[in-house]
Amino acid sequence: MKPGMQWPIGVAAVLGIAVLANVYIAVRANDDPSVHIERDYYQKAVRFDADQALRRRSERLGWRVTVEATRTSATDAEVRAMLVDSTGAPVRGAVLRIAAHAVARSNDVFTATTAEVGDRYVAAMPVNRGGLWNFDIEVVRGGDRFVASQRLDLGSDR
Secondary structure (H helix, E strand, O other): OOOOOHHHHHHHHHHHHHHHHHHHHHHHHOOOOOOOOOOOHHHHHHOHHHHHHHHHHHHHHOOEEEEEEEEOOOOEEEEEEEEEOOOOOEOOOOEEEEEEEEHHHOOOOEEEEOEEEOOEEEEEEEOOOOOEEEEEEEEEEOOEEEEEEEEEEOOOOO
16 A cells, blocks of 8 residues: 555545444434324325315214224234214124324334124234324225224233
């Protein structure tokens, strides 16, 4: 090596390390499961009026949904939903889809389609932690579509 080449090599090495460190930090920052990032925020904004109209139609429909979840193991839970109409009678023959996420890990969303068992709708869902969970429910029966949200405490991991 020529005399005096140590400085350019040293500067290049320091710059290379800085670039690698920044790439590592950017990858780690974008892979945090506790931060929810709306995947296509523009489309959500475009659908805003339609989503609000769906919520109003859901309220006029008069249906109510109650969600219960029981952890069956450290990684699974049985989710049961009771769907009733405005008179309190069970609504049968519907397709009920659930999207759930822990409040502490809102980027990890688990989805399930329930099976009708008697007057309830039941699904097994992967639940990898205790604590508060948000459940977003979508119900479709014939031409009717109903949406609701509920928050449940699934207990402690300890």
